[in-house]
Amino acid sequence: MKIALLHTQDALEPPVDPVLDQLESALRTGGHEARRLVVDDTVQPLVTSLSEDRPDLVFNIAESFGGKSALESNVAALLNLLGLRYTGSSPAGLILAGDKTLTKKVLSFHDILTARFATVFRGNVDWAGDISFPLILKPPQEDASLGINQKSIVNDVKELLQTISSLQTEYQSPVLAEEFIDGREFYVGVLGNSDVKALPIIELDFSGYPADRPRIASWEAKWGDDGDEKGEEFAGTKSVFPTDLPEELATRIQRVAMDAFNALRLRDYARVDLRVNDREEIYVIEVNPNCYLEEKSEFASAAAKDGIDYPTLIQRIVELASARYSR
Ligand SMILES: Nc1ncnc2c1ncn2[C@@H]1O[C@H](COP(=O)(O)OP(=O)(O)O)[C@@H](O)[C@H]1O
Ligand SMILES: [Mg+2]
Numbered sequence: 607m608k609i610a611l612l613h614t615q616d617a618l619e620p621p622v623d624p625v626l627d628q629l630e631s632a633l634r635t636g637g638h639e640a641r642r643l644v645v646d647d648t649v650q651p652l653v654t655s656l657s658e659d660r661p662d663l664v665f666n667i668a669e670s671f672g673g674k675s676a677l678e679s680n681v682a683a684l685l686n687l688l689g690l691r692y693t694g695s696s697p698a699g700l701i702l703a704g705d706k707t708l709t710k711k712v713l714s715f716h717d718i719l720t721a722r723f724a725t726v727f728r729g730n731v732d733w734a735g736d737i738s739f740p741l742i743l744k745p746p747q748e749d750a751s752l753g754i755n756q757k758s759i760v761n762d763v764k765e766l767l768q769t770i771s772s773l774q775t776e777y778q779s780p781v782l783a784e785e786f787i788d789g790r791e792f793y794v795g796v797l798g799n800s801d802v803k804a805l806p807i808i809e810l811d812f813s814g815y816p817a818d819r820p821r822i823a824s825w826e827a828k829w830g831d832d833g834d835e836k837g838e839e840f841a842g843t844k845s846v847f848p849t850d851l852p853e854e855l856a857t858r859i860q861r862v863a864m865d866a867f868n869a870l871r872l873r874d875y876a877r878v879d880l881r882v883n884d885r886e887e888i889y890v891i892e893v894n895p896n897c898y899l900e901e902k903s904e905f906a907s908a909a910a911k912d913g914i915d916y917p918t919l920i921q922r923i924v925e926l927a928s929a930r931y932s933r
Pocket of ligand 1: 706721742744748749750751752754784785786787788791821822823824879881891892
């Protein structure tokens with residue numbers, strides 16, 4: 607097949623994202639002709655390229671347009687309008703899962719547990735039921751822990767107001783305030799469509815995390831530095847395959863991940879982030895359609911653990927996408 611690997615400009619900015627080479631090589635191993643195509647901040651060159659090239663399939667890893675992650679779904683929408691086939695979720699799925707508040711509303715309709723929450727925007731408050739401190743505040747349409755650090759966790763009204771005000775100034779968007787779920791953190795990859803499957807569960811192990819801080823996968827924990835902080839959160843967290851999870855609980859966690867995937871109408875592949883408290887209540891924190899596919903990412907590692915090596919995983923995604931269009 608002739609496959610266009612559609613990615614954003616960010617992936618090319620140093621440090622260049624290794625996922626591009628990895629995907630390209632996996633696609634070639636699968637016998638495909640792969641060509642990269644960049645989504646920048648102007649649509650016309652992209653439309654021209656796609657219309658002239660007419661790839662058999664677009665492998666869509668573009669998570670933003672013009673640097674704006676809120677515009678991610680529009681890239682998939684454009685592919686729809688051009689009549690092209692592409693991997694991953696539709697605009698509907700990307701919109702639902704791309705907005706953490708909408709995600710929570712849809713999941714609660716399906717009786718899937720998420721942290722109780724409220725949203726605040728320029729004095730307008732949207733909430734259902736009581737919520738209590740501690741809370742974690744986040745911009746609802748960002749990813750990669752953008753805007754998430756120790757100041758995101760607030761314990762009283764003063765901290766709440768301060769953080770709301772700084773998030774609103776920075777992101778010009780509503781602020782999502784949700785109850786802080788104290789517990790273990792898990793990531794579950796989901797692969798498939800009508801017949802979805804959950805990959806082995808990965809845990810974010812916080813055992814080396816600074817003892818005096820609430821445990822969160824902050825920007826610093828994920829990427830290593832946050833200005834003046836020195837990377838203790840990064841050094842203190844690692845992804846592991848938990849060995850002490852009772853089978854019954856592991857099965858329930860995987861079930862919740864698959865239910866969330868289906869409730870949000872996702873396609874092909876996604877990663878679901880969850881937290882489980884002492885009472886073994888399973889909360890969905892967020893769902894990532896078209897999740898990061900780097901070889902060492904949680905998703906690809908979980909697939910490898912399940913016996914699906916990298917080229918096979920990428921070929922599986924190509925096949926899942928192609929099968930949707932041939933039905
Ligand atoms: N309600 C919550 N309770 C406890 N921790 C949370 C909650 N929401 C988010 N976190 C922490 O913050 C991290 C990032 O939040 P998340 O919503 O997944 O944002 P992102 O899209 O940036 O990954 C999570 O991995 C988790 O560690
Ligand atoms: Mg997350």
